[in-house]
Amino acid sequence: MEFKTIIEPFRIKAVEPIRQTTRQERRQALREAGHNLFLLRAEDVLIDLLTDSGTGAMSSHQWAGMMKGDESYAGARSFFRFEEAVQKIAGLEHILPTHQGRAAERILARCLLKEGDIVPNNTHFDTTRANIEAAGATALDLPIAEGRQPRTEHPFKGNIDLAGLERVLREHPDQVPVVFITITNNSGGGQPVSMANIRAASELCQKFGVPLFLDACRFAENAWFIKMREEGYGESTPMEIAREMFSYAQGATMSAKKDGLSNIGGFLALNDDTLARRCKDELILTEGFPTYGGLAGYDLEALAVGLIEALDEDYLRYRVRSVSYLGERLIDMGVPIMRPPGGHAIYIDAAELLPHIPAHQYPAWALSLVLYLEGGIRSVEIGSVMFGIQPDGTEKPADMELVRLAFPRRVYTQSHVDYLVEVMAHVHSLRDRIRGVRITESPKVLRHFSARFEPVEDSLVL
Numbered sequence: 120m121e122f123k124t125i126i127e128p129f130r131i132k133a134v135e136p137i138r139q140t141t142r143q144e145r146r147q148a149l150r151e152a153g154h155n156l157f158l159l160r161a162e163d164v165l166i167d168l169l170t171d172s173g174t175g176a177m178s179s180h181q182w183a184g185m186m187k188g189d190e191s192y193a194g195a196r197s198f199f200r201f202e203e204a205v206q207k208i209a210g211l212e213h214i215l216p217t218h219q220g221r222a223a224e225r226i227l228a229r230c231l232l233k234e235g236d237i238v239p240n241n242t243h244f245d246t247t248r249a250n251i252e253a254a255g256a257t258a259l260d261l262p263i264a265e266g267r268q269p270r271t272e273h274p275f276k277g278n279i280d281l282a283g284l285e286r287v288l289r290e291h292p293d294q295v296p297v298v299f300i301t302i303t304n305n306s307g308g309g310q311p312v313s314m315a316n317i318r319a320a321s322e323l324c325q326k327f328g329v330p331l332f333l334d335a336c337r338f339a340e341n342a343w344f345i346k347m348r349e350e351g352y353g354e355s356t357p358m359e360i361a362r363e364m365f366s367y368a369q370g371a372t373m374s375a376k377k378d379g380l381s382n383i384g385g386f387l388a389l390n391d392d393t394l395a396r397r398c399k400d401e402l403i404l405t406e407g408f409p410t411y412g413g414l415a416g417y418d419l420e421a422l423a424v425g426l427i428e429a430l431d432e433d434y435l436r437y438r439v440r441s442v443s444y445l446g447e448r449l450i451d452m453g454v455p456i457m458r459p460p461g462g463h464a465i466y467i468d469a470a471e472l473l474p475h476i477p478a479h480q481y482p483a484w485a486l487s488l489v490l491y492l493e494g495g496i497r498s499v500e501i502g503s504v505m506f507g508i509q510p511d512g513t514e515k516p517a518d519m520e521l522v523r524l525a526f527p528r529r530v531y532t533q534s535h536v537d538y539l540v541e542v543m544a545h546v547h548s549l550r551d552r553i554r555g556v557r558i559t560e561s562p563k564v565l566r567h568f569s570a571r572f573e574p575v576e577d578s579l580v581l
């Protein structure tokens with residue numbers, strides 16, 4: 120007998136209480152936070168789906184590993200265990216630990232990019248884009264057409280547009296120092312990239328003599344989707360698939376706060392000896408000596424274990440299934456979501472759910488506030504607040520108005536997901552009464568982290 124219920128493939132050894140609040144308390148908390156969910160106190164949140172970054176639960180093996188952390192400044196045993204784990208998966212030559220993903224991006228941008236360069240990607244994550252633009256280069260998004268259409272079903276919606284990539288490589292022969300593919304495609308909906316697409320992009324890059332790098336934050340989830348959906352990979356292990364994905368790349372940046380199953384950490388990995396030397400110098404300047412890179416020895420131990428655990432089949436099956444379960448319930452009740460559900464998150468299409476709110480009143484931002492107000496759920500806007508500001512300071516609506524519900528790894532259970540379904544049904548019934556917001560105060564870069572807002576009418580829900 121094969122049972123259908125997907126259970127959490129772990130039992131719980133330590134618990135952390137979460138706190139119920141009243142709607143009135145949440146309304147007050149929103150006012151104090153300037154209607155910006157990033158500015159809330161976490162203890163005022165019941166279910167925190169702001170991000171899956173660094174929010175996961177570590178295993179007993181990881182905690183045990185941390186006791187074995189070697190805190191030597193140089194040449195620590197923990198570094199070599201970490202390096203071995205990364206090389207086992209990625210097969211890349213030089214492994215530079217960093218405190219998180221954006222540090223790897225910054226170091227690479229600093230050592231590789233110059234003013235006027237172009238960096239194509241299926242879709243740049245916000246910190247990747249910011250680091251490229253800070254170097255005076257252009258971050259160019261090249262998702263396939265289906266990747267821009269929330270309702271179109273496609274098994275590998277994260278794919279990069281190969282024709283578009285070839286055109287850029289042909290038309291700007293000396294301006295593209297690196298091509299990126301983000302697996303899975305976070306900003307584009309947590310959608311996977313197929314092996315065929317990575318392979319074809321790699322061949323194009325080779326033809327034009329440009330290195331291909333993976334933004335590998337969710338390499339394990341991407342490997343699982345390839346196993347489930349791509350012809351010829353059903354019998355391969357996630358490890359075998361991950362190794363093949365990396366075999367097409369000359370380098371990678373990684374936030375280990377995602378599929379490293381750790382609370383902090385990242386790395387830059389690359390084959391080019393000269394570039395690696397430059398990056399190591401930069402690493403020493405800002406992160407630390409190359410065998411710890413801003414991390415403690417115990418962090419490196421947690422990573423060495425976590426990177427391998429992330430490729431466990433039972434874990435990946437549970438992880439992807441619990442996210443798609445929420446997606447299916449939302450589709451059943453008529454909530455428009457990015458389809459099919461992504462690996463780490465559900466993305467609600469706020470433009471379609473709230474057609475009465477114009478882009479300049481930030482419908483996705485407003486919806487994320489209402490999810491908190493009604494149910495204590497914290498999500499994140501991926502829309503015109505996050506992406507609507509151009510490098511020259513002008514404002515242009517983003518392609519999509521999405522609210523992302525990102526799932527911390529191994530943290531919430533099925534009953535938490537059922538609660539989310541119930542809150543969503545309630546918010547869906549209120550949709551015509553939800554109103555937009557305006558910005559009252561805003562920094563110039565990465566404004567979503569600290570801007571302040573107010574409802575355009577008396578309240579968020581009339």
Ligand SMILES: *Cc1c(COP(=O)(O)O)cnc(C)c1O
Nearest residue numbers: 219220221244246305334336374
């Ligand atoms: C999280 C993330 C990053 C940045 O990593 P940090 O650890 O947050 O600095 C880069 N790219 C993608 C796709 C991400 O999801």
